[in-house]
Amino acid sequence: MVNRLKSVLTEKLDNLKREARLKGEEKIILDILPPANGFGRKIVTEGNKNLINFASNSYLGLSNDQRLIKAEHEAALKFGVGPGAVRFISGTQQPHLLLEKKIAAFFNREAAMIYNSAYAANCGIIAPLVDENTILISDELNHNSIISAIRLAGVSRARKSIYSHCNMKELEKCIKEASENAKRAIIITDGIFSMRGDYAPLNIIAELADRYGAKFEQGIITIVDDSHGIGAIGNTGRGVVEVCRADGIDIITGTLGKAFGVDGGFVVTDKLIVEYLRETSPFYIYSNPIAAGTASASLKALEILESDEGLELLAALREKSEYFRKGIEKIGLKTIEGSHPIVPVVIGDPLKAKRMAIELYGKGILVIALTFPVVPKGQDTIRVQISASHTRKDLDYALESFKEVS
Numbered sequence: 001m002v003n004r005l006k007s008v009l010t011e012k013l014d015n016l017k018r019e020a021r022l023k024g025e026e027k028i029i030l031d032i033l034p035p036a037n038g039f040g041r042k043i044v045t046e047g048n049k050n051l052i053n054f055a056s057n058s059y060l061g062l063s064n065d066q067r068l069i070k071a072e073h074e075a076a077l078k079f080g081v082g083p084g085a086v087r088f089i090s091g092t093q094q095p096h097l098l099l100e101k102k103i104a105a106f107f108n109r110e111a112a113m114i115y116n117s118a119y120a121a122n123c124g125i126i127a128p129l130v131d132e133n134t135i136l137i138s139d140e141l142n143h144n145s146i147i148s149a150i151r152l153a154g155v156s157r158a159r160k161s162i163y164s165h166c167n168m169k170e171l172e173k174c175i176k177e178a179s180e181n182a183k184r185a186i187i188i189t190d191g192i193f194s195m196r197g198d199y200a201p202l203n204i205i206a207e208l209a210d211r212y213g214a215k216f217e218q219g220i221i222t223i224v225d226d227s228h229g230i231g232a233i234g235n236t237g238r239g240v241v242e243v244c245r246a247d248g249i250d251i252i253t254g255t256l257g258k259a260f261g262v263d264g265g266f267v268v269t270d271k272l273i274v275e276y277l278r279e280t281s282p283f284y285i286y287s288n289p290i291a292a293g294t295a296s297a298s299l300k301a302l303e304i305l306e307s308d309e310g311l312e313l314l315a316a317l318r319e320k321s322e323y324f325r326k327g328i329e330k331i332g333l334k335t336i337e338g339s340h341p342i343v344p345v346v347i348g349d350p351l352k353a354k355r356m357a358i359e360l361y362g363k364g365i366l367v368i369a370l371t372f373p374v375v376p377k378g379q380d381t382i383r384v385q386i387s388a389s390h391t392r393k394d395l396d397y398a399l400e401s402f403k404e405v406s
């Protein structure tokens with residue numbers, strides 16, 4: 001029965017290959033080696049290749065932290081390795097509630113709610129917040145989960161406005177236009193943009209929402225997905241909201257799978273909105289939550305982030321990111337200005353970017369080449385992600401290698 005379908009799918013795969021959009025074979029990590037000889041942790045891939053990982057979102061190096069592993073283990077011994085049901089049936093375990101309480105307190109907001117990923121959080125919150133009188137306003141470079149969320153919410157072209165990346169003049173224009181034919185507007189943006197490491201000016205977005213909110217019968221709601229910012233930037237790791245001093249942002253979504261080093265996602269906002277989402281968000285209602293062990297490991301990550309050690313990790317991450325950025329510029333390579341641990345090395349040519357990434361791999365450095373259409377034409381980039389667990393020797397070795405292959 002599937003034979004005819006197979007030929008259609010084969011053609012689609014062939015097209016992806018022709019357009020150089022195939023992700024291709026995945027690299028399999030077989031082991032993780034402890035720090036040695038001045039280098040930090042290394043990953044081992046097939047062919048016994050030892051690599052310094054510059055393509056991980058574990059910005060604070062917590063994914064291998066023994067304290068998180070212990071917390072996960074102890075919770076698993078008590079609650080089992082899976083929840084066995086969705087939240088409202090019998091899947092709500094104590095660590096889930098504790099984590100929600102702690103996340104809310106961390107952001108000084110009334111309530112939080114866990115999803116099983118940030119992707120699910122974005123998809124889970126948009127549809128229940130949109131109705132036929134809503135216009136959704138979105139940055140053109142928002143993450144795929146936001147694009148999917150808007151599609152899943154059934155937002156028609158007429159009810160959607162896309163503004164150029166971080167262009168606040170255009171955003172203002174979108175808001176003014178929306179005020180003529182909508183009762184409610186939702187502005188949604190990434191905090192940190194994952195392909196560039198730059199960030200949305202959330203203070204201006206909150207200010208615009210405040211200024212024009214009265215023009216809408218049901219106001220303007222602002223949402224930021226700061227999956228890459230939380231735990232990575234801001235003096236205390238509260239992400240772009242902290243960097244921009246944008247307390248006026250209404251809803252924050254984020255992941256537990258990057259700086260926290262674990263897995264899962266969350267939304268944090270007002271109590272009533274969370275109460276409403278628990279009753280209406282299908283990704284929450286009909287899908288198992290993260291395991292209690294995962295929630296407990298996340299709680300431990302949050303505890304570390306909020307301690308003096310967390311401040312030290314953030315400071316080290318900042319210092320290392322700056323060191324690497326400056327080093328790249330010294331070599332004569334281009335980056336995008338910023339202070340985030342995502343350091344995009346802009347090559348501007350897809351073949352050269354790919355060739356360099358392969359040669360760096362050969363030297364024991366894992367980085368990802370991002371080429372068109374993942375990034376705009378002419379901005380082909382090698383994305384480097386710094387972690388607090390990288391050593392000076394890791395960074396110097398990577399810089400030296402970049403010099404050799406460029």
Ligand SMILES: Cc1ncc(COP(=O)(O)O)c(C=O)c1O
Pocket residue numbers: 116117118119120143145190192194225226227228254255256257264265
């Ligand atoms: C902005 C943004 N949102 C959401 C996600 C997805 O996070 P998760 O793995 O928790 O679904 C990512 C990950 O790449 C991201 O960059």
